[in-house]
Amino acid sequence: MSKKLCNPFLLAALVLASIAGHAQPKPSFRVEGEVLKPRTLTQDDLLKWKTAEVKGKDRDGKEHVFKGVRLVDVLDSAGVTLGAKLRGENLAKYVLVKAADGYEVIFSLPEIDPEFTSQTVLLAYEVDGHPLAKGEGPFRMVVPSDKKQARWIRELTTIKVVFSKD
Amino acid sequence: MMKRKRPSVGMLAIATAALTMLLSFQTPDPAPQPYILNYPAYFGGRFTIPENNPMTREGVALGRLLFYEPKLSGNNRVTCATCHQQKLAFTDGKAFSVGVDGTLTKRSSMSLTNLLWVRNLFWDGRANGLEAQAVVPLTDPHEMGQSLETSVAKLKTDASYREKFAQAFGTGDITGENLLKALAQFERTLISAGSRYDKYLRGEYQPTAQELRGIDLFMTPPSPQRSIRGANCGHCHGTPKTFIELFHNNGLDTLPKDAGRETITGQAIDRGRFRVPTLRNITLTAPYMHDGRFATLTEVLNHYNEHVQPSATLSPFIAEATNAVGGKSLMLTETEKGDLLVFLQMLTDSTFINNPDFSDPRFLRSAKP
Numbered sequence: 001m002s003k004k005l006c007n008p009f010l011l012a013a014l015v016l017a018s019i020a021g022h023a024q025p026k027p028s029f030r031v032e033g034e035v036l037k038p039r040t041l042t043q044d045d046l047l048k049w050k051t052a053e054v055k056g057k058d059r060d061g062k063e064h065v066f067k068g069v070r071l072v073d074v075l076d077s078a079g080v081t082l083g084a085k086l087r088g089e090n091l092a093k094y095v096l097v098k099a100a101d102g103y104e105v106i107f108s109l110p111e112i113d114p115e116f117t118s119q120t121v122l123l124a125y126e127v128d129g130h131p132l133a134k135g136e137g138p139f140r141m142v143v144p145s146d147k148k149q150a151r152w153i154r155e156l157t158t159i160k161v162v163f164s165k166d
Numbered sequence: 167m168m169k170r171k172r173p174s175v176g177m178l179a180i181a182t183a184a185l186t187m188l189l190s191f192q193t194p195d196p197a198p199q200p201y202i203l204n205y206p207a208y209f210g211g212r213f214t215i216p217e218n219n220p221m222t223r224e225g226v227a228l229g230r231l232l233f234y235e236p237k238l239s240g241n242n243r244v245t246c247a248t249c250h251q252q253k254l255a256f257t258d259g260k261a262f263s264v265g266v267d268g269t270l271t272k273r274s275s276m277s278l279t280n281l282l283w284v285r286n287l288f289w290d291g292r293a294n295g296l297e298a299q300a301v302v303p304l305t306d307p308h309e310m311g312q313s314l315e316t317s318v319a320k321l322k323t324d325a326s327y328r329e330k331f332a333q334a335f336g337t338g339d340i341t342g343e344n345l346l347k348a349l350a351q352f353e354r355t356l357i358s359a360g361s362r363y364d365k366y367l368r369g370e371y372q373p374t375a376q377e378l379r380g381i382d383l384f385m386t387p388p389s390p391q392r393s394i395r396g397a398n399c400g401h402c403h404g405t406p407k408t409f410i411e412l413f414h415n416n417g418l419d420t421l422p423k424d425a426g427r428e429t430i431t432g433q434a435i436d437r438g439r440f441r442v443p444t445l446r447n448i449t450l451t452a453p454y455m456h457d458g459r460f461a462t463l464t465e466v467l468n469h470y471n472e473h474v475q476p477s478a479t480l481s482p483f484i485a486e487a488t489n490a491v492g493g494k495s496l497m498l499t500e501t502e503k504g505d506l507l508v509f510l511q512m513l514t515d516s517t518f519i520n521n522p523d524f525s526d527p528r529f530l531r532s533a534k535p
Contacts, residue, residue, distance in 0.1 A: 025432075059486075061391070100435050101481070102286070102412040134435075135482040154482070155435060 027138045033160035034093055036079025043125055043138055049073060054122045056144040058152070066142045068124035071159075072112050080161050082113050092164045097141060100155040105141075107151070109161075119145045123156070198222035198334055201351070203282070206359050208367055208406040213282045219297060219347045221354060224334040227527075229352025231330065232345060234526040237320040238304060240266040240311035246303070246349070249275040252524050255447035255515075256356065261458025266311035273424070274458040279358045279446045279518070283407055289440045289456045290427045291413060296350035301342075314342030321345070356524060358446045360517035363509075367406055373512070380509025383502055388489045397470075397498055397506055398487040408445040408513060414481040415439045417474030418455060426456070437479045449514045463510055467503045471496045 032038040052070045057063050076082055081090040086109055095107040110116035122142040125132060132140055132154075139156040146152070201221040215221060232238065233246045249263040249271075250256035256278035262270035273289050281287070286294055293299040303309040304317065321327045321340050332338035334348060363381075365371035373381065385404060386396030402412055413427045415438040422438035430436075440456045454460040460469065472495050474484055489497045498506075518524075 027433075027435075100431075100433065101414055101439065102291070134478055135480070135485075 029139055029157050029159065031074060031078040031159045031161075033096070033162050034080070035075075035161055037077075039078055041074070041077075046123075046125060052120055052122055054120050054124075054142055054144050056142050056152075059149050064127050065129075066122055066124040066140075067126040067129075068122045068139075068142070071107075071121040071123050071141070072114060074123055074159065075109075075112065075161070078161075080109070082109065083115055086110065086113055086115065089163075093161055094164060096158075096160045096162050097151075097153050097156060098158040098160070099153050100157050103153060105151045105153050119143075198224040198336070201226050201355070203354070203357075205282070205357050206364065206368070206406070209280070209283065209359070210405075210407075214285075214295075215354065216295065216297065219350060221351050222334060224330070225348050225351040226355055228330045228334045229348035229350070230524070231527055232349055233352055234528060235321075237324075238310055238312060238317045238345075240307075240316075244310050246310075247526065249303075249309075250278050252521075253450075253519050255279055255358070255450040255519060257451045259452065261453050263309075265306070265308040267308055269308045271308060273456045274453065276443060277447060277451045278353055278356050279444050280407055281356060282354045283411075285411060286441065290430045291441050292430045296353050297346045300346045300349040300353075314345065317345060318342055356518075358515045358518040361446070361513050361515040363406075363512040364515070366512070374508075376505055376508045377512055379502075380505040380507070380512075383498075383505055384509050388487055388496070390489055390491045390493065395489050395498075395502070396487075397496065397502065398483070399470075399506070401483050401487075402442040403445050409442050412442045413439040414442060414484070415477065415479040416470070417476070417480050417484055418459070418469070420475045420477045422477070424456065435479055438477065439479060445510065446513050447515055447518065448510050450519065463507055464503070467498075467506060471498050471503065 026042045026044070028040045028042045030038070030040050046069050049069045050073070051067055052073075053065055053067050055063055055065055072082060075095070081093065091108075091110070093109055095109065095112065096104060097107065098104050107121065111119075112121050114120075122144075124140050124142045125138055127133075127136075131137060136154045141151060141153045141156060143151050199222060201223050203221065219225075233250075236242050236245050238245065244266055249258045251258055258275045261274055262272070263275050264270060276289065281296060286292070287296065287299040288302070293302060301314065305311075305313055318340050327340060328338040331340045331344055331348075335344045337344075362371055362373075362377075366373050366377075366381075383395065383397045383399075385400035386394060387398050387401060388394060388396040402414060403409055413436065415422070415426070419438065425437050427436040427439040427441075428434065448454075448463065452461060452463075454463070454466050460466045470484070474480070474495065476485070487496055488494065
């Protein structure tokens, strides 16, 4: 191992890789707010999870197959009140999803929780077998039962669980 | 001895009471009066006033005075109003502004209109809240060029400021923090809601046929498959506020000279993205864009219609919008552009630019050429 590390080319490559890594951090999104474990997730993190696929009609009017992870699993990994805990005051929480351009949409937790709904809200990173296009990815929400795609938020950067304080 | 002492105690009590009365006359009850914000319901209530800076009439009045105060600049000649003139909807009519050191600012002066609803200020959205915003132009060496400490020291030489800070903040101790708070309070009052478009929204004005066509085109996303024509402006400039707080690359350059929001976030996807500004009073705020490259609104419409430049971060909402099946640009007709222009003219609010509450409170100075 130490011999390998002494290889000047490998060292140079390692240094360059670390510089490149610093200059442009891997795209990620944040899960925060009323969660037990706030976290930042990259696509590498999601690739270790159970994948999910949904079919949905995009703005082009055509049906596509989106691949990613279930939004409910993302929320669950951060310790959001779902399943048996989604009752009482926890029903007054909402999920604020933000995009890189500042666009924001909200969901209620029962719209996402499989104990309430049979639809799968997907946090997608692939469409029809390809990574999401620039301006769309690397992360996008897909809500198959929404007839308008206004909540299929592109360039997703933040998922924040918030208590309604009204 | 005893007899003499008693009256002296009584005299002391009287003297104390008199002194207390005198002091109470010198410092009248300092409780400031709340400032009641007045805005139309269609602007919505999505704004936050910091808990530690509630709006008061005294705070707003002080902020207005400071907005027009040349002592806040390094050369005692520049005020906030130099680059934010009321008659131009608080812009300066220039592509870039000249700072105290004679250099030009990096970006064009923004209109100070309906900032109550803006959460991330500046073209790149770097300041969260008006208090955090105000410190930047005050202290930037290429703008007003003076530290808050120096500004505070200069204000302290004016006794009337000590009194006004006391009235606004309950303490005559002039501080940089309270200076910023007062400016923010004044800026929150700069609400423009008296245009012809507002009168239409309130049902007090019947627009002309061309104005109605303009409103419709402005707000509608085009859908050539369904034969729906639209200019798609409302995607970013929708709602009666005529802006949604978004950051978009609107296709000015393939290789932007100014990285815009990327300089704040460090993310490549933010290259060439800038905040979507309000279009309220847009006829008064030329030249347009963050670098003032367009002198007229016709040039702006031509840009969105036929000159959008492709790049990796070009907004897909601009790239995708077209009025022709398979079209590569917006493809509006000259008549439609004329209709849009007429709608943009509806957004001019003469009551806003003439509102005496927003003008220089020192009449004598404002009367000078």
